[in-house]
Amino acid sequence: MSRVLVTGGAGFIGSNLVDYLLSKNYEVLVIDNLSTGRLDNISHVLDKITFINQDISQKGIWQLNLKNIDYIIHLAALADIVPSIEQPDKYFESNVIGTMNILEVAKNNKIKKLIYSASSSCYGIPNSFPTNELSDIKPQYPYALTKYLGEELIMHWGLVYKLPVVSLRFFNVYGIRSRTSGTYGAVFGIFLAQKLANKPFTVVGDGKQTRDFTYVSDVIEAVYKAMISNVSNEIFNIGSDNTYSINKIVEYLKGPTTSIPKRPGEPDCTWADISKAKNMLNWKPKINLQDGIKKLMENIDYWKNAPVWDIQSIHQATKSWFKYLGDEK
Numbered sequence: 588m589s590r591v592l593v594t595g596g597a598g599f600i601g602s603n604l605v606d607y608l609l610s611k612n613y614e615v616l617v618i619d620n621l622s623t624g625r626l627d628n629i630s631h632v633l634d635k636i637t638f639i640n641q642d643i644s645q646k647g648i649w650q651l652n653l654k655n656i657d658y659i660i661h662l663a664a665l666a667d668i669v670p671s672i673e674q675p676d677k678y679f680e681s682n683v684i685g686t687m688n689i690l691e692v693a694k695n696n697k698i699k700k701l702i703y704s705a706s707s708s709c710y711g712i713p714n715s716f717p718t719n720e721l722s723d724i725k726p727q728y729p730y731a732l733t734k735y736l737g738e739e740l741i742m743h744w745g746l747v748y749k750l751p752v753v754s755l756r757f758f759n760v761y762g763i764r765s766r767t768s769g770t771y772g773a774v775f776g777i778f779l780a781q782k783l784a785n786k787p788f789t790v791v792g793d794g795k796q797t798r799d800f801t802y803v804s805d806v807i808e809a810v811y812k813a814m815i816s817n818v819s820n821e822i823f824n825i826g827s828d829n830t831y832s833i834n835k836i837v838e839y840l841k842g843p844t845t846s847i848p849k850r851p852g853e854p855d856c857t858w859a860d861i862s863k864a865k866n867m868l869n870w871k872p873k874i875n876l877q878d879g880i881k882k883l884m885e886n887i888d889y890w891k892n893a894p895v896w897d898i899q900s901i902h903q904a905t906k907s908w909f910k911y912l913g914d915e916k
Contacts, residue, residue, distance in 0.1 A: 589699075590614045591814075592656050594643055594689060595663030596636075597624030599765045600704065600757075600803060604660060607807045609635055616653070618643060619663065628764050643685040650688060656696040658814055661689050661741075662704045664734060666766075668852075671730035672907045682733035683740070690744045698750070700814050701741065705756040707799070707824070707857055709735040716830070717860035720756070720822050727852040728912065742820065751819035755809060758826035758859045761879065762803030763886050774798075774833065775883060780893035782842055789901055792849035794834040799826040799857045802874035802882070812868045823868065826859025831876045839880045847901055851913025 591608055595601040596617030601624065608615050609632060617629060620642040629636065641649050643663055665671070665681040686703070693701045710718055711725030726732040738754045745752035761775045778788050809825045837844055864870050874882075896904075 588612065588614045589657040590616065590655055591658045591660060592616045592618065592653060592692070593660045593662065594618050594685075595624060595661075596638075597621060597626055597629050598662060599628075599762075600760060600806060601660075601662045602628035602764055603762065603803050604662070604807050604810060605629055605632060605636060607811065611811070616656070618649075623665070623766065625764075643688050644680040646688055650692050650695070653692050654696065656692065657699050659689060659693050659698055659701045660704075660810060660814065661686065661701060663689075664704070664737070666730060668728050668730055669905060669907050671728055671733070672911050675729040675733075678729050678733045682730075683736045686737040686740050690740060690750075693750055694744070694748055700819065701745075701750060701752045702810055702813050703738060703741040703752065703754040704810075705738040705754045705822070706731060706734040707756050707758040707826070707859065709738070709756065710854075710857075712852075712854045713856075716856055716858045717826075718824070718858060719860035720824055720863060738822070742822070745820045753813045753816075753819060754822045755813060755825045756822065756859075757806060758799035758801050758824065758857055760801050760803055760806050761883070763882065763889065765803070774836070776890060776893055777896050778836065778840055779883060779887055779890040780895050782840055783887060783891055784895045786895055786897065787843040787845040788837050788840070789847050789896055789898065790833055790837065790844045791847055791853075793846075794837065794844070795832055795855075796853070797830040797832045797856045797858070799830050799859050800836075800876055800879070801825065801827040801859075801872060802879040805872040805874055808873075809864060809868065809870050812870045816868055818867050821863075821867065823864040824859040824861050825864060826861050827872050827874075827876070828859075828861055829875070830856055830858035835876065836880070839877060840884075845898060847898055850905065850908055852908070
């Protein structure tokens with residue numbers, strides 16, 4: 588039985604991956620400091636996994652205690668734009684130093700494969716769509732930069748130390764267990780909490796901006812295919828093969844809206860060119876936006892304790908965003 592270490596395994600993507608790996612009969616180890624992950628996400632499998640409550644940005648004996656690891660899926664990271672602007676040192680520690688420490692574990696274990704969860708935010712505001720892996724790298728804020736630096740470390744260690752590594756650049760992942768907290772989190776967490784509270788959806792600008800919303804099960808399958816493939820030392824975009832407007836989400840969710848100011852540093856469109864992943868990993872997404880939203884609505888109670896954002900709270904939470912990335916408002 589192969590042993591897989593999942594960093595950030597109590598988080599949104601991580602906990603879904605843990606379920607998937609267990610269904611494939613892997614022995615799973617999860618490392619998570621629960622700063623953003625939730626123990627509730629993996630409570631149903633705690634008796635089937637090894638759980639380690641550890642901050643990977645801190646070196647320690649935990650690195651030496653992780654032995655006989657076959658694969659590492661490195662998902663642990665701090666996300667969110669505003670906190671990364673306000674506390675860039677924390678993001679560097681988590682996303683860069685933490686990645687260095689995981690690479691040390693990989694090197695010590697002579698692993699079969701390390702999969703890194705990179706971010707499409709590395710492209711900044713792209714010049715062409717769909718955006719391919721050779722597009723310019725233009726991070727707009729510290730979160731995007733630190734995730735890209737983590738990817739650079741992964742690829743460099745793969746080259747120098749002959750580690751088999753793959754970096755997957757995720758585009759706008761959504762689905763069951765997506766984050767419910769954090770400073771102005773992901774759009775579905777916001778909208779679903781607003782719907783439960785009978786509040787209007789806070790739509791940025793005119794809502795015509797589009798995003799490559801990719802359902803979590805498709806992302807999990809991409810991770811798994813990359814893990815078991817013979818491909819290494821490559822970078823892949825992982826997206827839905829489409830792009831959808833915020834107005835389209837509102838149409839599917841059904842509810843009133845209110846407008847909030849367009850934010851600097853955000854692209855009008857994200858849309859992944861996934862032809863490389865299709866060709867080399869034999870992977871393609873299966874869940875379109877409408878079907879994905881149906882799955883969310885069937886499990887909407889997950890967001891019943893999520894914060895409910897409104898115009899005023901969003902204005903307060905995003906002041907740093909406007910201050911550092913555009914005109915202060």
